[in-house]
Amino acid sequence: DAGVIQSPRHEVTEMGQEVTLRCKPISGHNSLFWYRQTMMRGLELLIYFNNNVPIDDSGMPEDRFSAKMPNASFSTLKIQPSEPRDSAVYFCASSPGQEQEAFFGQGTRLTVV
């Protein structure tokens, strides 16, 4: 397996634009996580899906952020409209189940100017 695949690796966009980040989890994993990493706040959990269903979205900063998982092999994180303070590295991770390690993708570095 190629691991968790995220795209794009880098995204530069202007304030106000819509941004969509994509993730393909490891086949067979039933849990998927979106994390955001910044210098100031470290790694923060944004949302967690189990069997394609959002379980915990309490980490989503505000209504500008939304995430979907239409099937077991694909998830998106959308920011609309984007703001400079959204600049961060966004990681997707998947896990085979509860109390098991999460495997991380390479991340998407988002810069909003």
Add this chain to the structure above:
Amino acid sequence: GESVGLHLPTLSVQEGDNSIINCAYSNSASDYFIWYKQESGKGPQFIIDIRSNMDKRQGQRVTVLLNKTVKHLSLQIAATQPGDSAVYFCAENMGSGYSTLTFGKGTMLLVSP
């Protein structure tokens, strides 16, 4: 990669030394813990895990110690190598029924040849 080291505790060691990285976790109900290594420009990678019914676990060159009394976790790296230079995170699974991992702020390990 992201300059996460600017705000992180840093441990500097010489090649061949043993390294000890410490972590205080937050929830006494946490029952599963993981150490991750993050190199510049990459996602966190699993190093070793431990469950709360254990106080020590050994891997290749790495040992994790868990002290539940004081909610403390440590990672020991034997014969540290320049390739071990990275940011190290501890993560906790906060008890039964949770699948998400909560990450600490991280420690940067710098290994000099």
